[in-house]
Amino acid sequence: MPDSTDSVDDLPPIPGKRYFTIGEVSELCDVKPHVLRYWEQEFPQLKPVKRRGNRRYYQRHDVVTVRQIRSLLYEQGFTIGGARQQLSGENAKHDSSQSHQIIRQMRLELEDLLHDLKRRQH
Numbered sequence: 001m002p003d004s005t006d007s008v009d010d011l012p013p014i015p016g017k018r019y020f021t022i023g024e025v026s027e028l029c030d031v032k033p034h035v036l037r038y039w040e041q042e043f044p045q046l047k048p049v050k051r052r053g054n055r056r057y058y059q060r061h062d063v064v065t066v067r068q069i070r071s072l073l074y075e076q077g078f079t080i081g082g083a084r085q086q087l088s089g090e091n092a093k094h095d096s097s098q099s100h101q102i103i104r105q106m107r108l109e110l111e112d113l114l115h116d117l118k119r120r121q122h
Contacts, residue, residue, distance in 0.1 A: 019057040
């Protein structure tokens with residue numbers, strides 16, 4: 001279990017890619033791959049695309065969902081059932097914490113992009 005001081009805010013920004021492997025999601029979300037596979041069974045919202053050889057490919061919304069699940073379980077102290085209920089309720093009303101996380105992520109990516117553009121001008 002991650003250290004209780006590790007919050008969603010301490011996780012690295014999500015790169016601007018379309019698909020992520022289970023290893024990449026594991027690193028981006030600080031969750032072991034076997035835990036991700038377990039969460040897929042427990043949370044219907046988490047549905048990575050499966051390709052050749054049953055390899056999983058997560059999309060950006062899956063990574064955000066994994067971070068939400070992680071926060072609910074590890075930071076907010078929900079049980080699996082409670083977290084599942086929280087997530088299904090949040091699907092109807094777009095939860096402000098998810099919105100905050102998405103906005104924060106976009107801001108970080110835009111700041112990185114601006115930094116790169118400024119560097120190329122000089």
